[in-house]
Amino acid sequence: MLETEKVSVVVPTYKVEKYIHRCVNSILKQTYENLEIILVNDGSPDQCGEIAEGYKQSDSRVKVFHKENGGLSDARNHGMKQVTGEFTMFVDSDDWLEPYAIEKMVHHSLAFKADVIQSAFYYAHEDYLLFDQRHYTKNGDLMILDNEKLMHELVKNETVKNFAWGKLYKTKLIRDIPFEKGVLFEDVFWAHQVMHRVNMFVILHEPLYNYYQRDDSIVTTYTPRNLDILKGLKERHAFIEKEYEELIDESFKTILKTSLIHYNLLSMNRKVDRDRHHRKEIQSYITDNYFSFQQAIENDKHLSLQLRLFYKHPYLNIFYLVSKKVVRKLKVFSKPVGLEKIKLKSRKEVQTL
Known part of the structure; x- marks a missing residue:
């Protein structure tokens, strides 16, 4: 008891x-x-x-x-x-x-x-x-x-x-x-x-x-085991389809964002995916579910653009993200409200x- x-x-x-x-x-x-x-x-x-x-x-x-x-x-x-x-x-x-x-x-x-x-x-x-x-x-x-x-x-x-x-x-x-x-x-x-x-x-x-x-940087410590998160999200998605039909689009959106992130991480750390097996697997999943993803993110302009670029060629999306990062560093765009930094004395x- x-x-x-x-x-x-x-x-x-x-x-x-x-x-x-x-x-x-x-x-x-x-x-x-x-x-x-x-x-x-x-x-x-x-x-x-x-x-x-x-x-x-x-x-x-x-x-x-x-x-x-x-x-x-x-x-x-x-x-x-x-x-x-x-x-x-x-x-x-x-x-x-x-x-x-x-x-x-x-x-x-x-x-x-x-x-x-x-x-x-x-x-x-x-x-x-x-x-x-x-x-x-x-x-x-x-x-x-x-x-x-x-x-x-x-x-x-x-x-x-x-x-x-x-x-x-x-x-x-x-x-x-x-x-x-x-x-x-x-x-x-x-x-x-x-x-x-x-x-x-x-x-x-x-x-x-x-x-x-x-x-430790996630790039330098990245291994294929990090892809377990996609396995977990897909397992959860099957549960969502059964129990919470109204959340299917939100679940697809989360899977897409995570898939794109891990494709990019694999591209930055190619030694863990020399034969492109994991990147091909991610690309195939996105391609096979393209229209479901498209529907799920129709109100998210940034993610919709990423999906279209990735569908044409994954490296187009990577180039887009790199370009956006450079522009942000040049302060062409204002930074959104994000994380408050609290300094410690020691x-x-x-x-x-």
């Missing part, structure tokens, strides 16, 4: 000895104290296991589990089996929480009888934070979404993110929905199954989660937020 008002925080750890203290300390120092911190050492070759055991010795709320390496999904699934709280949160081990994050999320979940609470978040760099002003307003009123509005926002992935982290879930809602193992972007395979069950979803505009941004300040 789940313990009322207790929050179980699942933290998978693997090769994060540099960041794990910042993460775990931010959970232990929460103003909300009825916690269970589940640290899952996913066969990490560094000191993560030993560090986790140290926390277990110093705080009775910490539970530690060691397992063979199986990836983030497998570690989360393992952690979920140990959960005893009414609520569950996932925190990635290089991220961290604001001190009052859990208290505020639990308060709003109880007040609104919400199945899931999502907060805004910071994109956290070493010496500055970025806040997304396009979709959140720091002092804005909370948003309450029913299932229909929630699924629409999830497919758009702007205000409601596909990320598993940054949300407080009622444990009974997610307990029997495991993360798919062996894939990247595992949240895309998982989130729509969860949100399909949600009746009440609340968004807090205040940033309560810090999403750490490593310096690296130490980042670690103590």
